[in-house]
Each structure stands twice: as C-alpha cells, then as structure tokens.
Amino acid sequence: MQVHLRKIPLLANLTEEEMAMVRADLRIRQYAKREVVLQKGASGDSLLFLLQGQLQVIDITEDGRAIGLRMLAPGDFFGEIAVINGTMRSASVVATTAVLVALLPRNTALHLFSHSPSVANQMLRFLAAKVQRDSEFRALLSxxxxxxxxxxxxxxxxxxxxxxxxxxxxxxxxxxxxxxxxxxxxxxxxxxxxxxxxxxxxxxxxxxxxxxxxxxxxxxxx
Amino acid sequence: MQVHLRKIPLLANLTEEEMAMVRADLRIRQYAKREVVLQKGASGDSLLFLLQGQLQVIDITEDGRAIGLRMLAPGDFFGEIAVINGTMRSASVVATTAVLVALLPRNTALHLFSHSPSVANQMLRFLAAKVQRDSEFRALLSxxxxxxxxxxxxxxxxxxxxxxxxxxxxxxxxxxxxxxxxxxxxxxxxxxxxxxxxxxxxxxxxxxxxxxxxxxxxxxxx
CATH class of the missing domain: 1.10.10.10 (Winged helix-like DNA-binding domain superfamily/Winged helix DNA-binding domain)
Known part of the structure; x- marks a missing residue:
C-alpha cells in the first residue's frame, strides 16, 4: 500500500534521509469501527498517525465514567505524551469509523523529536498549545x-x-x-x-x- | 557579574557555539521581594531563567482570586509557553525573595528549541509532563x-x-x-x-x- 507521508503535517518537512528512516520503521494497521486503537494504561511504545477514518480520544474518570475528549482526523498524530515521557497511555483511543493507522516505534519518534528542527518545532507548538488550553480549562472550572x-x-x-x-x-x-x-x-x-x-x-x-x-x-x- | 550558565540544566549541554550565542543575547535583571517579574497578559518576548532567589507562579481566576501555583528555584526556566506560541503570558510570576533573573530573547530561545537536540529533548519532556499532570488534575476535579x-x-x-x-x-x-x-x-x-x-x-x-x-x-x- 502506498502511503503519502509528506501529506502528514508533522512529517512534511523531513529530509530525504529522515523520510527513508521513517518509511523503513513505519507499520500500518487497520481497525474496524468501535475497535480500541490505544488502551489507557498500556505502554507507550509508538507514536501513531491516523491515515484514514476518524478516531475519538476517550478518558475514563476515577469513578469509571467515559468522557469523549477530542476527535482525530486524517493527518493527525497521537500518543505522543507516553512516547516522550516513557509513561503509560493516559487516555484511550477508539475508532468511530473503520480506520487506517501508522505506527512509528518510540526510538525513531524520539530521534525525530530532538534532531529534526521542523518536527521539534511542530511538537513544541502542539504541546504548548495543549498546556495553554488546559490552563484555560482549569480557569473555566473555577x-x-x-x-x-x-x-x-x-x-x-x-x-x-x-x-x-x-x-x-x-x-x-x-x-x-x-x-x-x-x-x-x-x-x-x-x-x-x-x-x-x-x-x-x-x-x-x-x-x-x-x-x-x-x-x-x-x-x-x- | 559572572553567571555560570552550565549550571542551568536546560543549557548544560549546549555546544560552545550555542553557548556563545546565548551569552551574547542574555540580559540579567534584579527584582526586589514582592515585585512582579512576569505579568499575566503581557507579551511573551523572552524566555526567563531564575538564577538566585525564589519565585512564585500565580494565576488570577476569572472572578479575580489569586491562586498560588508552583514555586520556582534557581536553575528553573519559565515563560516558555508564550515564547513558543507567540501568545500572551498565561500567568503572573512574583518574587517571594530578592531575585536575579536572566532573560533570553524569544528568537534565540526558539532557535535553541528546534536546533539543539538537548534543549528540544528537555523542553518536550517538560511540556509532556505538564500535559500529563494537567490531565491527572482534571481527573481529580471530577x-x-x-x-x-x-x-x-x-x-x-x-x-x-x-x-x-x-x-x-x-x-x-x-x-x-x-x-x-x-x-x-x-x-x-x-x-x-x-x-x-x-x-x-x-x-x-x-x-x-x-x-x-x-x-x-x-x-x-x-
């Protein structure tokens, strides 16, 4: 299957060399509607990209309620927090349609994060925006x-x-x-x-x- | 005044060339106890490092209550969110003792963030840990x-x-x-x-x- 990696914003500006490394390490998987793609609590062994379909990020509260957080669209990456911190997945991700997902092993992802200026830059902006939204959200709750x-x-x-x-x-x-x-x-x-x-x-x-x-x-x- | 920049964890592994750039651009400022070092809503024109003394990050809620968030110790950096996002300061920072602070202009900081693997790596870990804490905190509030x-x-x-x-x-x-x-x-x-x-x-x-x-x-x- 031909995957157009340059269409994924995070990977769009990789050098040819970096792109070859990503292409060699990337694994593609299909999931049916309602299948669990990421399980909260599992180990963070890869960075994921949604290639086709729609996913929903779901959090499970202390008392067992499921909260639908954000939706993911083709081109989005996810699972970056556990990859960076070496911690467990902090939320679950469920397929709301049939989906095609690409998995990049943790070590390759970490190498890109710190050695590709374009990836580092995009990832920092993404996380900083998340921190800012979280702080606005906390203000809202008060x-x-x-x-x-x-x-x-x-x-x-x-x-x-x-x-x-x-x-x-x-x-x-x-x-x-x-x-x-x-x-x-x-x-x-x-x-x-x-x-x-x-x-x-x-x-x-x-x-x-x-x-x-x-x-x-x-x-x-x- | 001689400032030991290698003692600041974020800068500890810079190359000599990067360190020279930082040294040329860095400005040092003193603040008295209770002075405001960063004002919520101001523009994010520099990344800051605490060299001496103690600072407190303070958030002002929608209804005007001041909430003391975290304390900063010598060696800590702060003000990174507004620098990365090009947005306004999302919290205030107040001196709880007399302090010595170093300011690195936004463009120099952004260059380090995306071109120094060691800085990119530390900054991503810092932000990812923050996102994770925020998500745990949100779970707590429920x-x-x-x-x-x-x-x-x-x-x-x-x-x-x-x-x-x-x-x-x-x-x-x-x-x-x-x-x-x-x-x-x-x-x-x-x-x-x-x-x-x-x-x-x-x-x-x-x-x-x-x-x-x-x-x-x-x-x-x-």
Whole structure:
C-alpha cells in the first residue's frame, strides 16, 4: 500500500534521509469501527498517525465514567505524551469509523523529536498549545455559575472557519460536556436550548454554529 | 557579574557555539521581594531563567482570586509557553525573595528549541509532563467527594525524597488549595487536621511530610 507521508503535517518537512528512516520503521494497521486503537494504561511504545477514518480520544474518570475528549482526523498524530515521557497511555483511543493507522516505534519518534528542527518545532507548538488550553480549562472550572461555565466552554472549544463563521466541530454529547465541566446533563441541555431560542447558536450536523459570537462572549464574561 | 550558565540544566549541554550565542543575547535583571517579574497578559518576548532567589507562579481566576501555583528555584526556566506560541503570558510570576533573573530573547530561545537536540529533548519532556499532570488534575476535579479530592491532590503534588520519604514541598496555603480544587478553606483545614490526627501526615517548615504513604494512597483510591 502506498502511503503519502509528506501529506502528514508533522512529517512534511523531513529530509530525504529522515523520510527513508521513517518509511523503513513505519507499520500500518487497520481497525474496524468501535475497535480500541490505544488502551489507557498500556505502554507507550509508538507514536501513531491516523491515515484514514476518524478516531475519538476517550478518558475514563476515577469513578469509571467515559468522557469523549477530542476527535482525530486524517493527518493527525497521537500518543505522543507516553512516547516522550516513557509513561503509560493516559487516555484511550477508539475508532468511530473503520480506520487506517501508522505506527512509528518510540526510538525513531524520539530521534525525530530532538534532531529534526521542523518536527521539534511542530511538537513544541502542539504541546504548548495543549498546556495553554488546559490552563484555560482549569480557569473555566473555577467559575461558580454553571451557565457561565457552559458559555465559557463553548468559547474555549469554538473554531473560526472560512468567512469568519464560528463553530464548535464534533460537539461532544451533553453528557460528555456535563462530565467535563462538573454539571448535570439536564443543565447542559437546558442551557444550550436557551441559547438556540435566543438565536445565539444553531445546531448543525455534528457541529454547533455560533450565529451571534458577540452575544456569547458577553454572556461568558458578564 | 559572572553567571555560570552550565549550571542551568536546560543549557548544560549546549555546544560552545550555542553557548556563545546565548551569552551574547542574555540580559540579567534584579527584582526586589514582592515585585512582579512576569505579568499575566503581557507579551511573551523572552524566555526567563531564575538564577538566585525564589519565585512564585500565580494565576488570577476569572472572578479575580489569586491562586498560588508552583514555586520556582534557581536553575528553573519559565515563560516558555508564550515564547513558543507567540501568545500572551498565561500567568503572573512574583518574587517571594530578592531575585536575579536572566532573560533570553524569544528568537534565540526558539532557535535553541528546534536546533539543539538537548534543549528540544528537555523542553518536550517538560511540556509532556505538564500535559500529563494537567490531565491527572482534571481527573481529580471530577471526583465528587471533597475529602477524596484533597487526598488525591496530595498524591498528585507529593515528591519522593532521599530515603524514600514522601513530602509535599512548598505546600500552598489552605485557601490556595481550596481555590485550586473547588472547595472551601475550612474543608481543607479540617481534612488536613484529620490526617495529622490519624498520624498519616505531619507539618514541617513549608512542607507536609507524608508519614504513612500507604494509608494516604488507600484513602485517595477508596
């Protein structure tokens, strides 16, 4: 099977020599829908790339609830934390469609991380952005007012699309949002419904469209 | 003033050439006790190193409460997130003693991050560990039982010292702990006192000594 490695952003600027090393070490695997690709607690023996299909990162809380975290799209890498730290996988990853995944052994990945300026640069930016989001998320959790916590959550996960439209892609289920920000599913449902009725947001397919970004921002900051 | 840059772990393995570049670009500044070294919201124009004294990283919550996060010791670097992402400072840093700080301009720091394997490697490990702690902290916040949340917090911030003694260095104030994990100061005080009375922990100077680590672990996991 021919895999176009230059289409993977993390690998796009490798030298020919580095690319040859990656090509020699890479292993390709297929998973069916609902199969577990990474298991929380397993050893971090490889860096993974999603080539085809869609994956979901899932965390299991102390009391056994599953929280759907982010979705992965083709070209994304995952499993980097356990590879860098030599620790166990900190979350599970499950196939939401049939998927094609590439695995790069830990030592090859670590070599690229520290010796390829382009990979080091992208990886540092990726991790620093993650740290920043986590710190914003922690600030969010300290908001006492539940509705304001939900508004701030939407502010945090929204993305700007073509034509300055703001959307929340792959909106988690109301139960997942509730688990993430310490409230009940009912409160999430009620608060989102009120936003729809006020004409501030609109439900799309697998996404939430923010029609009135200014109004949402005001609510989050009020 | 002679500064021993090789004593700073992040710079310890630079080549002579890289070290000369750092030495040429580095600026040294003094701050008095209680002075603000970094201001949340300011631009991230340099990477900083603490040479002498002690600093505290402080976050200001949405509703204006100050939360004392980690303490910095000589040799530590800070301010790396805003440097990498080109964003604003995400927290403030305040001098808790008179301090001596070295500032490395953003462009020089970014060059080292992607071109020095030793710096890239250390920085990635540092950020990956931070991401992992943040994810553990998020898991902690989803624990409903308050006392269990406090036990888990101690488990998360404890360190192993010489002779396998477990301690929490620079224990934050009860109010800071309360703010960090969404509870009241009274609850933190009451829960810690109970741990002391049960002979599980003991208060030292600026630290909490965990006398019975197994008992604490059991309480956190029960």
């Amino acid at each position: 908001i006492h007012n539940t509705a304001k916590r939900i508004y701030s959550f939407l502010e945090l996960v929204k993305e700007k699309k073509e034509g300055d439209v703001e959307v929340v892609e792959n909106l988690p289920t109301h139960q997942d949002i509730a688990n993430m920000i310490n409230t009940s599913r009912e409160t999430v449902t009620r608060t989102l419904l009120a936003l729809v009725q006020q004409g501030i947001v609109k439900k799309g397919t697998h996404r939430l469209i923010i029609i009135d970004p200014e109004a949402l921002q005001k609510l989050a900051q009020s | 624990i409903h039982n308050t006392a269990k949340r406090i036990y888990s917090f101690l488990e998360l911030v404890k360190e192993k010292k010489e002779g396998d003694v477990e301690v929490v260095e620079n224990l934050p104030t009860h109010q800071d702990i309360a703010n960090m994990i969404n509870t009241s100061r009274e609850t933190v005080t009451r829960t810690l006192l109970a741990l002391v009375q049960q002979g599980i922990v003991k208060k030292g100077t600026h630290r909490l000594i965990i006398i019975d680590p197994e008992a604490l672990q059991k309480l956190a996991q029960s």
